[in-house]
Amino acid sequence: MNVFWQKIKLMARDETLRRRFLFVIGALVLFRILAVIPVPGIDAARLDEFLSNNQFFGLLNIFSGGGLSNLSIVMLGVAPYITSSIIMQLLTVMWPRLKALYHEEGDAGRRKFIQYSRLATVPLAVIQGIGLLVLLSRQGVIGQMPPFDLIANIFVVTAGSLLLMWIGELISEFGIGNGVSIIIFAGIVAALPGTVQQAIFTFTIDQLPVYLGFTLAAVAIVAGIVWITEAERPIPVTYAKRVRGQRLYGGFATYLPLRLNQAGVIPIIFALSILLFPQMVINFLASVDNAVVKAATDALFAVFQNPFFYSALYFILVFFFTYFYTAVTFDPEAIAANLQKNGAFIPGVRPGRTTAEYIASILTRLTLVGAVFLGVIAVLPLAMQGMTGVAAFAIGGTSILIVVSVVLDLIKKLDAQISMREY
Numbered sequence: 001m002n003v004f005w006q007k008i009k010l011m012a013r014d015e016t017l018r019r020r021f022l023f024v025i026g027a028l029v030l031f032r033i034l035a036v037i038p039v040p041g042i043d044a045a046r047l048d049e050f051l052s053n054n055q056f057f058g059l060l061n062i063f064s065g066g067g068l069s070n071l072s073i074v075m076l077g078v079a080p081y082i083t084s085s086i087i088m089q090l091l092t093v094m095w096p097r098l099k100a101l102y103h104e105e106g107d108a109g110r111r112k113f114i115q116y117s118r119l120a121t122v123p124l125a126v127i128q129g130i131g132l133l134v135l136l137s138r139q140g141v142i143g144q145m146p147p148f149d150l151i152a153n154i155f156v157v158t159a160g161s162l163l164l165m166w167i168g169e170l171i172s173e174f175g176i177g178n179g180v181s182i183i184i185f186a187g188i189v190a191a192l193p194g195t196v197q198q199a200i201f202t203f204t205i206d207q208l209p210v211y212l213g214f215t216l217a218a219v220a221i222v223a224g225i226v227w228i229t230e231a232e233r234p235i236p237v238t239y240a241k242r243v244r245g246q247r248l249y250g251g252f253a254t255y256l257p258l259r260l261n262q263a264g265v266i267p268i269i270f271a272l273s274i275l276l277f278p279q280m281v282i283n284f285l286a287s288v289d290n291a292v293v294k295a296a297t298d299a300l301f302a303v304f305q306n307p308f309f310y311s312a313l314y315f316i317l318v319f320f321f322t323y324f325y326t327a328v329t330f331d332p333e334a335i336a337a338n339l340q341k342n343g344a345f346i347p348g349v350r351p352g353r354t355t356a357e358y359i360a361s362i363l364t365r366l367t368l369v370g371a372v373f374l375g376v377i378a379v380l381p382l383a384m385q386g387m388t389g390v391a392a393f394a395i396g397g398t399s400i401l402i403v404v405s406v407v408l409d410l411i412k413k414l415d416a417q418i419s420m421r422e423y
Contacts, residue, residue: 024175074160080125261370265405271317322371
């Protein structure tokens with residue numbers, strides 16, 4: 001406890017840390033102001049009814065940081081930017097030139113890669129904006145819009161999504177933590193008082209076992225996320241003795257920490273983005289006046305409404321993206337090359353390619369455990385929803401996953417900043 005208060009005092013005294021923290025607070029205040037500025041012509045009662053009966057839009061509201069619940073100018077949230085990032089990272093697997101740009105050309109290459117992601121966000125935001133506005137208009141949530149008003153609103157919501165993307169990148173650069181994750185986190189936390197109030201007013205004594213079960217499951221999920229996120233496998237590393245001039249360097253042992261879950265909350269966000277996009281298309285096409293299209297969308301809608309199919313697909317996507325993101329962000333060959341350049345080696349393992357294969361084999365086994373765990377806790381709330389019939393449990397479980405992972409990441413980044421200033 002004393003260590004905690006010492007770090008708080010250090011953060012309050014350090015001008016740079018204080019400025020970074022206040023920048024994050026200011027950016028989030030601006031985001032919350034934008035999230036309550038609505039587009040014109042909303043039927044509030046119809047909107048509440050529509051969102052409460054649709055799990056898909058409840059999940060989409062998470063990505064908008066709560067902006068969709070008000071049909072605000074930032075109703076698309078950071079979902080287009082996340083989808084763009086997924087597409088760009090998938091392209092690194094299929095396009096060697098893009099992979100070299102991301103992995104081998106240093107900071108300049110990564111900046112160019114991020115710029116491509118930003119540019120791809122624009123058409124995705126336009127497509128999602130058109131689909132969402134037209135769908136809500138046909139559902140009666142927004143009044144019938146003339147073509148000019150529709151085009152104007154598309155420009156507004158697209159600009160709102162790009163503005164949120166910019167705010168998120170500013171938080172990452174001038175604040176603390178990952179800006180996009182913090183924006184999603186802020187939207188979830190902002191909706192928490194309303195969710196608690198609704199749960200209190202709708203609570204009946206018959207639902208007591210259900211609510212107790214969800215609370216216990218939430219505590220277990222939080223504990224599991226913390227344990228998995230903090231767990232690591234140390235690989236022993238020894239530095240060879242080297243003589244430079246009249247001085248002796250090296251000759252000491254340390255370890256290379258490999259985390260059980262290298263990807264953090266990113267697989268959950270990626271999986272939800274992939275699940276949301278086809279459902280948005282299906283919802284948009286459902287109102288098309290064509291027998292063939294209507295039959296196809298009804299069949300696809302029935303498939304996505306099947307809880308077993310939806311849960312299995314969610315689990316597979318989380319599992320896949322855990323491996324995929326770990327492979328993109330952690331390169332065993334680069335680690336092995338750096339160890340060799342610095343005169344370090346793993347005892348009993350030859351330097352170079354053998355070291356890379358050894359690290360990759362350990363990482364594969366560790367990621368298997370992390371991927372299975374993330375997949376299980378991702379679909380567990382869906383299972384609870386199926387057993388209890390309370391749709392909010394599925395959304396609440398996803399929110400818990402994101403909130404806990406973002407908080408842990410933020411604490412680590414803050415500790416790293418404090419440790420740098422202590423030294």
